[in-house]
Amino acid sequence: MRRKLDNHVLEQTGFWSSLSDSDRESLLNWGYIQDFAKRHILFHEGEKGDKVFVLVAGKVQLLQDAGGSNEITMHLARRGEVMGERLLAGALCYNCRAETLEDSTVIVLPAPIFSSILQRNPKAAWHFYQSLLLRLQKTEQRMLHFRYNRTENRIRLFLRDWVKEEGRQLATGEWEITSMLTHSMIASLSNSSRQYVTDFLNTMRKQGVLRYDRRRMVIQRLDLI
Numbered sequence: 001m002r003r004k005l006d007n008h009v010l011e012q013t014g015f016w017s018s019l020s021d022s023d024r025e026s027l028l029n030w031g032y033i034q035d036f037a038k039r040h041i042l043f044h045e046g047e048k049g050d051k052v053f054v055l056v057a058g059k060v061q062l063l064q065d066a067g068g069s070n071e072i073t074m075h076l077a078r079r080g081e082v083m084g085e086r087l088l089a090g091a092l093c094y095n096c097r098a099e100t101l102e103d104s105t106v107i108v109l110p111a112p113i114f115s116s117i118l119q120r121n122p123k124a125a126w127h128f129y130q131s132l133l134l135r136l137q138k139t140e141q142r143m144l145h146f147r148y149n150r151t152e153n154r155i156r157l158f159l160r161d162w163v164k165e166e167g168r169q170l171a172t173g174e175w176e177i178t179s180m181l182t183h184s185m186i187a188s189l190s191n192s193s194r195q196y197v198t199d200f201l202n203t204m205r206k207q208g209v210l211r212y213d214r215r216r217m218v219i220q221r222l223d224l225i
Helices: 014-018 021-030 085-089 111-120 122-148 151-166 183-189 194-206
Strands: 002-004 032-036 041-043 051-057 060-065 071-077 097-100 104-110 175-177 210-212 217-219
Touching (some): 014 122, 021 104, 021 111, 060 183, 071 122, 104 111, 111 122, 151 175, 151 183, 151 194, 183 194, 194 210
Antiparallel strands (some): 002 032, 041 097, 175 217, 210 217
């Protein structure tokens, strides 16, 4: 469902605090909010486009063709992140596929409007490119994990990063994650198989290292992951 964009939604995304009043007005006039169901494709790799998407709520994975019938998850978008940003540099096509992992809400913006804001607003541009650089660094680090670590170590490294980004430490010293991912999603992000992830988590649970259900995961000893 498409809805009118308003300041309340803009304020939910960290980047937008750097916008001037005139920039905000441009976005409010040209952009809109849209809700998408789980497994909706925002755009395909190689598809021509003229819009960028900003995640407001939900989860969206960005995938690239890895040859044959294989795909690799390059990134899991978080709130406030821009998807389809390649168009801002003059590209005509998206360089990945964006698919919602759960019901999600996004801001839809014409790429030329967003690009013009970045060109005339150095503060907004700095914030945007800083976020993009951090995302690129994370992706590169994951690719190194894929190349130089065995499957079990890749899962361990992913879980540690996941806790650092999404978790919180409890008074007991344990770490809790409530932004849960499916075993298939963890497998995709760690370049392993769903069955291997399931077996690994079950082993960790039997050893008393962690416990989890569909709502949360609690890691008792992060140093044992």
